[in-house]
Amino acid sequence: MNSELFQPTIPIGEPELMRASAYQRYLDELHAEPGGISTRISQLSPSLRADLLRFGHDGGASEVVEVMAACVRHAKRVTIHLQCGDRVVPLTVFAQERLVHCPVPMEELIGKHLLDLRVMHVEPALLRPPGDEQAALVGAEHMHHALAPLLWEMAMRGLRRELLPEIAGPAVYRVAPSLDASALPASGAVMAAIQRLARQSASLRELAEWPGMDRERATRLLNALYLQSGLIVSRSHPDAVRDGWF
Template sequence: MFQSTQPLPPASDPRGLRPAGPASHAGDALDSGATHLNSLSPSLLQDLMRFEKRDGDRRELLEVLAAGVRHTQPLAIRLEAPGQELTLSIYPSDGMVHCQQPVAEFLASDLARVQVLHVQPALSRPPRDATLLARMGDSLGYAPLAPVLWAVALTGARAALLPELAGQAAYRVSPGVNLGGLTMPTVLSSCVARLRRQTHNLREIADWPGISREGAMRLLNALYLQSALIVSRSHPAATNEGWEGYGPR
Protein backbone atom coordinates (compact mmCIF):
# COMPACT_ATOMS: atom_id res chain seq x y z
CA MET A 1 0.00 0.00 0.00
CA PHE A 2 2.96 2.32 0.65
CA GLN A 3 6.43 2.59 -0.82
CA SER A 4 9.17 0.65 0.92
CA THR A 5 11.05 2.16 3.83
CA GLN A 6 14.35 3.87 2.99
CA PRO A 7 17.65 2.94 4.75
CA LEU A 8 17.53 4.14 8.33
CA PRO A 9 19.80 4.62 11.36
CA PRO A 10 20.89 1.50 13.29
CA ALA A 11 18.50 0.09 15.86
CA SER A 12 20.89 1.19 18.59
CA ASP A 13 20.13 4.84 17.80
CA PRO A 14 19.31 6.34 21.23
CA ARG A 15 16.60 8.79 20.14
CA GLY A 16 13.93 7.69 22.56
CA LEU A 17 13.15 4.12 21.37
CA ARG A 18 15.09 2.03 23.83
CA PRO A 19 14.73 -1.35 25.49
CA ALA A 20 12.44 -1.59 28.46
CA GLY A 21 13.94 -3.66 31.25
CA PRO A 22 11.98 -5.78 33.73
CA ALA A 23 9.28 -3.62 35.27
CA SER A 24 9.27 -3.41 39.02
CA HIS A 25 5.86 -1.77 38.91
CA ALA A 26 3.29 -0.78 36.31
CA GLY A 27 4.74 2.70 35.80
CA ASP A 28 8.07 1.29 34.61
CA ALA A 29 6.40 -0.16 31.52
CA LEU A 30 5.30 3.27 30.39
CA ASP A 31 8.67 4.99 30.17
CA SER A 32 8.23 8.24 28.23
CA GLY A 33 8.35 7.43 24.51
CA ALA A 34 9.85 3.99 25.11
CA THR A 35 9.15 0.92 23.01
CA HIS A 36 9.93 -2.75 23.67
CA LEU A 37 12.69 -3.29 21.11
CA ASN A 38 12.22 -7.04 21.16
CA SER A 39 8.47 -6.85 20.56
CA LEU A 40 8.33 -4.74 17.38
CA SER A 41 9.49 -5.97 14.00
CA PRO A 42 12.92 -4.59 13.03
CA SER A 43 11.51 -2.84 9.96
CA LEU A 44 8.77 -1.13 11.97
CA LEU A 45 11.25 -0.09 14.63
CA GLN A 46 13.59 1.39 12.04
CA ASP A 47 10.65 3.25 10.53
CA LEU A 48 9.85 4.84 13.89
CA MET A 49 13.51 5.72 14.45
CA ARG A 50 13.41 8.11 11.48
CA PHE A 51 11.52 10.67 13.50
CA GLU A 52 13.55 12.94 15.73
CA LYS A 53 11.93 13.82 19.03
CA ARG A 54 11.56 17.57 19.06
CA ASP A 55 12.28 19.71 22.14
CA GLY A 56 12.10 16.70 24.43
CA ASP A 57 8.54 15.85 23.39
CA ARG A 58 7.32 12.32 22.90
CA ARG A 59 6.71 11.02 19.41
CA GLU A 60 3.61 12.26 17.68
CA LEU A 61 0.68 9.93 17.23
CA LEU A 62 0.60 10.38 13.45
CA GLU A 63 4.15 9.09 13.12
CA VAL A 64 3.27 5.87 14.95
CA LEU A 65 0.00 5.41 13.05
CA ALA A 66 1.80 5.90 9.73
CA ALA A 67 4.46 3.33 10.62
CA GLY A 68 1.86 0.79 11.73
CA VAL A 69 -0.14 1.22 8.53
CA ARG A 70 2.93 1.02 6.30
CA HIS A 71 3.96 -2.27 7.87
CA THR A 72 0.37 -3.54 8.37
CA GLN A 73 1.27 -4.38 11.96
CA PRO A 74 -1.40 -4.30 14.67
CA LEU A 75 -0.25 -1.92 17.39
CA ALA A 76 -1.42 -1.03 20.89
CA ILE A 77 -0.51 2.61 21.45
CA ARG A 78 -0.70 3.94 24.99
CA LEU A 79 -1.60 7.61 24.88
CA GLU A 80 -1.63 10.55 27.23
CA ALA A 81 -4.69 12.58 26.27
CA PRO A 82 -6.04 15.68 28.03
CA GLY A 83 -7.19 14.50 31.43
CA GLN A 84 -6.63 10.80 30.90
CA GLU A 85 -4.50 7.94 29.63
CA LEU A 86 -5.93 5.39 27.21
CA THR A 87 -4.89 2.72 24.73
CA LEU A 88 -5.64 3.06 21.03
CA SER A 89 -5.17 -0.19 19.09
CA ILE A 90 -4.94 -0.24 15.31
CA TYR A 91 -5.48 -3.19 12.97
CA PRO A 92 -4.36 -2.05 9.51
CA SER A 93 -5.12 -5.34 7.74
CA ASP A 94 -8.68 -5.23 9.08
CA GLY A 95 -9.10 -1.47 8.62
CA MET A 96 -10.24 -1.21 12.23
CA VAL A 97 -9.31 0.61 15.41
CA HIS A 98 -10.18 -0.09 19.05
CA CYS A 99 -10.33 2.58 21.72
CA GLN A 100 -11.07 2.54 25.44
CA GLN A 101 -13.48 5.43 24.96
CA PRO A 102 -15.97 5.95 22.12
CA VAL A 103 -13.91 6.77 19.03
CA ALA A 104 -16.14 9.76 18.25
CA GLU A 105 -15.28 11.23 21.66
CA PHE A 106 -11.57 10.61 21.11
CA LEU A 107 -11.64 12.32 17.71
CA ALA A 108 -13.56 15.28 19.17
CA SER A 109 -10.85 15.85 21.78
CA ASP A 110 -7.79 18.07 21.37
CA LEU A 111 -5.73 15.69 19.22
CA ALA A 112 -2.85 18.16 19.05
CA ARG A 113 -2.23 17.53 22.76
CA VAL A 114 -2.26 13.74 22.55
CA GLN A 115 1.17 12.21 23.23
CA VAL A 116 2.49 8.68 22.74
CA LEU A 117 3.65 7.01 25.95
CA HIS A 118 4.30 3.47 24.81
CA VAL A 119 4.00 1.26 21.71
CA GLN A 120 3.75 -2.51 21.48
CA PRO A 121 2.13 -5.09 19.19
CA ALA A 122 -1.62 -5.46 19.73
CA LEU A 123 -2.35 -8.89 21.17
CA SER A 124 -6.05 -9.14 20.37
CA ARG A 125 -7.80 -8.88 17.00
CA PRO A 126 -11.22 -7.54 15.97
CA PRO A 127 -14.07 -10.06 15.73
CA ARG A 128 -14.07 -11.85 12.38
CA ASP A 129 -17.85 -11.72 12.20
CA ALA A 130 -18.54 -8.75 9.90
CA THR A 131 -22.22 -8.71 10.84
CA LEU A 132 -21.36 -8.53 14.53
CA LEU A 133 -18.92 -5.69 13.92
CA ALA A 134 -21.44 -3.76 11.86
CA ARG A 135 -24.13 -4.20 14.52
CA MET A 136 -22.12 -3.90 17.73
CA GLY A 137 -18.79 -2.33 16.74
CA ASP A 138 -19.39 0.88 18.68
CA SER A 139 -20.42 -0.89 21.85
CA LEU A 140 -17.40 -3.19 21.59
CA GLY A 141 -15.07 -0.22 21.15
CA TYR A 142 -14.27 -0.90 17.46
CA ALA A 143 -14.55 1.58 14.62
CA PRO A 144 -13.15 2.06 11.09
CA LEU A 145 -9.49 3.08 11.01
CA ALA A 146 -9.71 5.47 8.03
CA PRO A 147 -11.51 8.34 9.86
CA VAL A 148 -9.00 8.13 12.72
CA LEU A 149 -6.03 8.44 10.34
CA TRP A 150 -7.78 11.33 8.58
CA ALA A 151 -8.58 13.26 11.76
CA VAL A 152 -5.15 12.82 13.36
CA ALA A 153 -3.44 13.96 10.13
CA LEU A 154 -5.60 17.08 9.88
CA THR A 155 -5.77 18.14 13.54
CA GLY A 156 -3.05 16.23 15.42
CA ALA A 157 0.32 17.52 16.57
CA ARG A 158 2.29 16.91 13.37
CA ALA A 159 2.16 19.89 10.99
CA ALA A 160 5.00 18.80 8.67
CA LEU A 161 5.02 16.36 5.78
CA LEU A 162 5.72 12.72 6.48
CA PRO A 163 9.16 11.75 5.12
CA GLU A 164 7.64 9.76 2.23
CA LEU A 165 6.11 12.94 0.84
CA ALA A 166 8.91 15.45 1.40
CA GLY A 167 11.54 16.65 -1.05
CA GLN A 168 11.31 17.07 -4.82
CA ALA A 169 7.70 16.12 -5.51
CA ALA A 170 4.32 16.87 -7.02
CA TYR A 171 1.04 15.33 -5.93
CA ARG A 172 -2.22 14.05 -7.33
CA VAL A 173 -5.19 12.17 -5.89
CA SER A 174 -5.42 8.60 -7.19
CA PRO A 175 -8.14 8.18 -9.83
CA GLY A 176 -11.30 6.54 -8.59
CA VAL A 177 -10.29 6.49 -4.92
CA ASN A 178 -13.28 6.53 -2.57
CA LEU A 179 -13.00 9.05 0.27
CA GLY A 180 -16.57 8.63 1.45
CA GLY A 181 -17.16 8.58 5.17
CA LEU A 182 -14.44 11.13 5.91
CA THR A 183 -15.17 14.52 7.43
CA MET A 184 -14.28 16.96 4.67
CA PRO A 185 -15.15 20.66 4.87
CA THR A 186 -15.90 22.46 1.60
CA VAL A 187 -12.39 23.90 1.37
CA LEU A 188 -10.78 20.46 1.58
CA SER A 189 -13.33 18.95 -0.77
CA SER A 190 -12.45 21.62 -3.34
CA CYS A 191 -8.73 20.89 -2.94
CA VAL A 192 -9.28 17.17 -3.39
CA ALA A 193 -11.33 17.83 -6.53
CA ARG A 194 -8.50 19.90 -8.01
CA LEU A 195 -5.95 17.22 -7.14
CA ARG A 196 -8.13 14.62 -8.88
CA ARG A 197 -7.93 16.64 -12.11
CA GLN A 198 -4.29 17.71 -12.16
CA THR A 199 -0.88 17.24 -10.51
CA HIS A 200 0.29 20.11 -8.28
CA ASN A 201 3.29 20.88 -6.12
CA LEU A 202 3.22 21.92 -2.50
CA ARG A 203 3.57 25.64 -3.14
CA GLU A 204 0.64 25.65 -5.56
CA ILE A 205 -1.61 23.79 -3.13
CA ALA A 206 -0.64 26.15 -0.28
CA ASP A 207 -1.72 29.13 -2.38
CA TRP A 208 -5.27 27.86 -2.95
CA PRO A 209 -8.10 29.77 -1.22
CA GLY A 210 -8.48 28.72 2.40
CA ILE A 211 -5.33 26.57 2.44
CA SER A 212 -2.12 27.56 4.21
CA ARG A 213 1.28 25.91 4.05
CA GLU A 214 0.46 23.92 7.15
CA GLY A 215 -2.98 23.04 5.78
CA ALA A 216 -1.46 21.80 2.52
CA MET A 217 0.99 19.53 4.34
CA ARG A 218 -1.70 18.17 6.63
CA LEU A 219 -4.00 17.44 3.69
CA LEU A 220 -1.24 15.60 1.81
CA ASN A 221 -0.46 13.51 4.91
CA ALA A 222 -4.14 12.68 5.31
CA LEU A 223 -4.54 11.65 1.66
CA TYR A 224 -1.38 9.55 1.80
CA LEU A 225 -2.66 7.57 4.78
CA GLN A 226 -5.87 6.83 2.84
CA SER A 227 -3.75 5.33 0.01
CA ALA A 228 -5.21 8.15 -2.07
CA LEU A 229 -2.09 10.06 -3.09
CA ILE A 230 0.23 9.70 -6.08
CA VAL A 231 3.66 11.22 -5.37
CA SER A 232 5.68 12.05 -8.48
CA ARG A 233 9.37 12.93 -8.24
CA SER A 234 9.88 13.46 -12.00
CA HIS A 235 6.73 15.37 -12.98
CA PRO A 236 7.42 18.83 -14.50
CA ALA A 237 5.51 20.40 -11.60
CA ALA A 238 7.69 18.72 -8.95
CA THR A 239 9.51 21.17 -6.70
CA ASN A 240 11.41 21.12 -3.42
CA GLU A 241 10.16 24.09 -1.44
CA GLY A 242 12.75 23.74 1.31
CA TRP A 243 10.25 24.09 4.15
CA GLU A 244 8.31 20.83 4.01
CA GLY A 245 9.90 19.46 7.16
CA TYR A 246 9.33 22.42 9.44
CA GLY A 247 5.62 23.00 9.78
CA PRO A 248 3.97 26.43 9.47
CA ARG A 249 5.88 29.64 8.80
Protein backbone atom coordinates in the same frame (compact mmCIF):
# COMPACT_ATOMS: atom_id res chain seq x y z
CA MET B 1 -7.98 16.73 32.50
CA ASN B 2 -8.93 15.27 35.91
CA SER B 3 -10.20 11.81 36.75
CA GLU B 4 -13.69 13.08 37.51
CA LEU B 5 -14.07 14.26 33.92
CA PHE B 6 -12.47 11.18 32.43
CA GLN B 7 -14.16 8.40 34.40
CA PRO B 8 -17.65 8.68 32.84
CA THR B 9 -16.21 7.83 29.42
CA ILE B 10 -15.34 4.30 30.62
CA PRO B 11 -18.23 1.82 30.21
CA ILE B 12 -19.45 0.13 33.38
CA GLY B 13 -17.69 -3.18 33.90
CA GLU B 14 -14.59 -2.19 31.92
CA PRO B 15 -11.22 -1.93 33.71
CA GLU B 16 -10.12 1.55 34.70
CA LEU B 17 -7.42 3.15 32.61
CA MET B 18 -3.96 3.24 34.16
CA ARG B 19 -2.63 6.56 35.39
CA ALA B 20 0.08 8.00 33.15
CA SER B 21 2.43 8.46 36.09
CA ALA B 22 2.14 4.78 37.07
CA TYR B 23 2.64 3.63 33.48
CA GLN B 24 5.71 5.84 33.14
CA ARG B 25 7.19 4.27 36.28
CA TYR B 26 6.48 0.86 34.76
CA LEU B 27 8.28 1.86 31.55
CA ASP B 28 11.22 3.26 33.52
CA GLU B 29 11.55 0.00 35.45
CA LEU B 30 11.53 -2.03 32.25
CA HIS B 31 14.15 0.24 30.73
CA ALA B 32 16.35 -0.52 33.73
CA GLU B 33 16.01 -4.29 33.29
CA PRO B 34 17.90 -6.22 30.59
CA GLY B 35 15.41 -7.48 28.03
CA GLY B 36 12.58 -5.23 29.19
CA ILE B 37 10.87 -3.03 26.65
CA SER B 38 13.50 -3.74 24.02
CA THR B 39 12.62 -7.44 24.10
CA ARG B 40 8.95 -6.63 23.62
CA ILE B 41 9.42 -4.15 20.79
CA SER B 42 11.89 -6.46 19.05
CA GLN B 43 8.90 -8.65 18.22
CA LEU B 44 7.84 -6.00 15.71
CA SER B 45 9.10 -6.30 12.15
CA PRO B 46 12.60 -4.82 11.71
CA SER B 47 11.31 -2.19 9.27
CA LEU B 48 8.52 -1.01 11.58
CA ARG B 49 10.87 -1.01 14.56
CA ALA B 50 13.36 1.12 12.63
CA ASP B 51 10.59 3.56 11.74
CA LEU B 52 9.40 3.85 15.33
CA LEU B 53 12.89 4.36 16.68
CA ARG B 54 13.23 7.41 14.44
CA PHE B 55 10.59 9.13 16.57
CA GLY B 56 12.12 8.44 19.98
CA HIS B 57 13.46 5.71 22.21
CA ASP B 58 11.45 2.50 21.88
CA GLY B 59 8.71 4.11 19.85
CA GLY B 60 7.97 7.19 21.94
CA ALA B 61 6.83 10.25 20.01
CA SER B 62 5.06 13.54 20.58
CA GLU B 63 3.20 13.40 17.26
CA VAL B 64 0.72 10.54 17.23
CA VAL B 65 0.08 10.76 13.49
CA GLU B 66 3.71 9.84 12.69
CA VAL B 67 3.45 6.61 14.66
CA MET B 68 0.02 5.82 13.24
CA ALA B 69 1.36 6.36 9.73
CA ALA B 70 4.25 3.95 10.35
CA CYS B 71 1.94 1.25 11.72
CA VAL B 72 -0.46 1.59 8.78
CA ARG B 73 2.33 1.69 6.21
CA HIS B 74 3.78 -1.58 7.52
CA ALA B 75 0.29 -3.11 7.92
CA LYS B 76 0.97 -4.40 11.44
CA ARG B 77 -1.25 -5.00 14.45
CA VAL B 78 0.09 -2.85 17.26
CA THR B 79 -1.05 -1.24 20.47
CA ILE B 80 -0.10 2.40 20.92
CA HIS B 81 -0.20 3.53 24.55
CA LEU B 82 -1.34 7.16 24.47
CA GLN B 83 -1.09 9.58 27.35
CA CYS B 84 -4.42 11.37 27.52
CA GLY B 85 -4.36 13.81 30.40
CA ASP B 86 -3.50 11.82 33.51
CA ARG B 87 -4.57 8.47 32.05
CA VAL B 88 -3.16 6.03 29.48
CA VAL B 89 -5.37 4.95 26.58
CA PRO B 90 -4.31 1.72 24.80
CA LEU B 91 -5.21 2.24 21.14
CA THR B 92 -4.92 -1.01 19.17
CA VAL B 93 -4.49 -0.60 15.42
CA PHE B 94 -5.56 -3.39 13.06
CA ALA B 95 -4.04 -1.97 9.89
CA GLN B 96 -5.08 -4.73 7.49
CA GLU B 97 -8.64 -4.79 8.80
CA ARG B 98 -8.75 -0.96 8.81
CA LEU B 99 -10.03 -0.95 12.39
CA VAL B 100 -8.96 0.37 15.77
CA HIS B 101 -9.91 -0.76 19.26
CA CYS B 102 -10.16 1.95 21.89
CA PRO B 103 -11.62 1.79 25.44
CA VAL B 104 -12.55 5.47 25.22
CA PRO B 105 -15.43 6.54 22.93
CA MET B 106 -14.00 7.89 19.70
CA GLU B 107 -15.98 11.13 19.93
CA GLU B 108 -14.34 11.69 23.31
CA LEU B 109 -10.82 10.89 22.10
CA ILE B 110 -11.04 12.95 18.91
CA GLY B 111 -13.46 15.64 20.00
CA LYS B 112 -11.88 16.61 23.32
CA HIS B 113 -8.37 15.22 23.59
CA LEU B 114 -6.86 15.13 20.10
CA LEU B 115 -4.30 17.85 20.85
CA ASP B 116 -3.40 16.35 24.24
CA LEU B 117 -2.40 12.89 23.05
CA ARG B 118 1.22 11.79 23.42
CA VAL B 119 2.70 8.41 22.51
CA MET B 120 4.29 6.71 25.50
CA HIS B 121 5.01 3.27 24.06
CA VAL B 122 4.29 0.99 21.11
CA GLU B 123 4.17 -2.80 21.23
CA PRO B 124 2.71 -5.74 19.27
CA ALA B 125 -1.03 -6.06 19.81
CA LEU B 126 -2.32 -8.70 22.21
CA LEU B 127 -5.92 -8.18 21.13
CA ARG B 128 -7.24 -9.83 17.98
CA PRO B 129 -9.60 -8.25 15.42
CA PRO B 130 -13.31 -9.09 15.25
CA GLY B 131 -13.97 -12.53 13.81
CA ASP B 132 -10.63 -13.97 14.90
CA GLU B 133 -10.71 -17.62 15.92
CA GLN B 134 -9.23 -16.71 19.31
CA ALA B 135 -12.49 -15.14 20.45
CA ALA B 136 -11.27 -14.64 24.02
CA LEU B 137 -8.74 -12.08 22.73
CA VAL B 138 -11.27 -10.06 20.73
CA GLY B 139 -12.28 -6.81 22.40
CA ALA B 140 -15.82 -5.62 23.03
CA GLU B 141 -17.72 -4.84 19.86
CA HIS B 142 -18.60 -1.26 20.85
CA MET B 143 -14.91 -0.45 21.27
CA HIS B 144 -14.06 -1.12 17.62
CA HIS B 145 -14.09 1.77 15.17
CA ALA B 146 -13.17 2.43 11.54
CA LEU B 147 -9.53 3.45 11.15
CA ALA B 148 -9.96 5.87 8.23
CA PRO B 149 -11.95 8.62 10.05
CA LEU B 150 -9.45 8.60 12.93
CA LEU B 151 -6.50 9.00 10.56
CA TRP B 152 -8.27 11.84 8.76
CA GLU B 153 -8.96 13.75 11.97
CA MET B 154 -5.42 13.25 13.27
CA ALA B 155 -3.98 14.62 10.04
CA MET B 156 -6.39 17.53 9.63
CA ARG B 157 -6.64 18.65 13.27
CA GLY B 158 -3.72 17.07 15.14
CA LEU B 159 -0.43 18.59 16.24
CA ARG B 160 1.59 17.94 13.11
CA ARG B 161 1.85 20.89 10.72
CA GLU B 162 4.60 19.54 8.44
CA LEU B 163 4.50 16.85 5.77
CA LEU B 164 5.05 13.30 6.91
CA PRO B 165 8.62 12.17 6.13
CA GLU B 166 7.42 9.67 3.52
CA ILE B 167 5.92 12.36 1.29
CA ALA B 168 8.16 15.32 2.11
CA GLY B 169 10.80 16.78 -0.19
CA PRO B 170 10.69 17.79 -3.86
CA ALA B 171 7.53 16.21 -5.27
CA VAL B 172 4.22 16.80 -6.96
CA TYR B 173 1.02 15.20 -5.74
CA ARG B 174 -2.16 13.88 -7.23
CA VAL B 175 -5.24 12.11 -5.87
CA ALA B 176 -5.25 8.40 -6.68
CA PRO B 177 -8.07 7.28 -9.03
CA SER B 178 -9.10 4.65 -6.47
CA LEU B 179 -9.95 7.24 -3.78
CA ASP B 180 -13.65 7.75 -3.14
CA ALA B 181 -13.65 11.47 -2.38
CA SER B 182 -17.38 11.43 -1.56
CA ALA B 183 -16.63 9.27 1.49
CA LEU B 184 -14.26 11.85 2.99
CA PRO B 185 -15.49 14.30 5.66
CA ALA B 186 -14.39 17.26 3.53
CA SER B 187 -16.22 20.29 2.16
CA GLY B 188 -15.61 23.77 0.83
CA ALA B 189 -12.08 24.65 -0.24
CA VAL B 190 -10.70 21.31 0.94
CA MET B 191 -13.13 19.28 -1.19
CA ALA B 192 -12.51 21.60 -4.13
CA ALA B 193 -8.77 21.01 -3.76
CA ILE B 194 -9.29 17.24 -3.63
CA GLN B 195 -11.36 17.33 -6.80
CA ARG B 196 -8.78 19.50 -8.54
CA LEU B 197 -5.95 17.16 -7.47
CA ALA B 198 -7.90 14.34 -9.07
CA ARG B 199 -7.55 16.16 -12.41
CA GLN B 200 -4.04 17.62 -12.17
CA SER B 201 -0.80 17.31 -10.24
CA ALA B 202 0.49 20.07 -7.97
CA SER B 203 3.40 20.77 -5.69
CA LEU B 204 2.87 21.77 -2.07
CA ARG B 205 3.67 25.36 -2.98
CA GLU B 206 1.09 25.39 -5.78
CA LEU B 207 -1.56 23.69 -3.64
CA ALA B 208 -1.05 26.26 -0.89
CA GLU B 209 -1.90 29.03 -3.38
CA TRP B 210 -5.24 27.56 -4.47
CA PRO B 211 -8.43 29.36 -3.33
CA GLY B 212 -9.14 28.85 0.36
CA MET B 213 -5.81 27.10 0.99
CA ASP B 214 -2.57 28.05 2.71
CA ARG B 215 0.62 26.12 3.45
CA GLU B 216 -0.59 24.51 6.68
CA ARG B 217 -3.96 23.54 5.24
CA ALA B 218 -2.31 22.12 2.12
CA THR B 219 0.19 20.17 4.23
CA ARG B 220 -2.53 18.69 6.41
CA LEU B 221 -4.58 17.72 3.36
CA LEU B 222 -1.67 15.91 1.73
CA ASN B 223 -0.95 14.03 4.97
CA ALA B 224 -4.62 13.10 5.28
CA LEU B 225 -4.82 11.85 1.70
CA TYR B 226 -1.65 9.81 2.16
CA LEU B 227 -3.10 8.14 5.26
CA GLN B 228 -6.21 7.25 3.26
CA SER B 229 -3.97 5.54 0.66
CA GLY B 230 -5.31 8.14 -1.75
CA LEU B 231 -2.19 10.08 -2.72
CA ILE B 232 0.18 9.61 -5.66
CA VAL B 233 3.63 11.13 -5.04
CA SER B 234 5.86 11.80 -8.03
CA ARG B 235 9.47 12.84 -7.59
CA SER B 236 10.47 12.50 -11.25
CA HIS B 237 7.87 14.95 -12.56
CA PRO B 238 9.53 18.04 -14.11
CA ASP B 239 7.81 20.32 -11.59
CA ALA B 240 9.18 18.26 -8.70
CA VAL B 241 12.69 18.37 -10.12
CA ARG B 242 12.36 22.13 -10.65
CA ASP B 243 11.22 22.66 -7.05
CA GLY B 244 14.13 20.60 -5.79
CA TRP B 245 16.63 22.57 -7.87
CA PHE B 246 15.48 25.95 -6.55
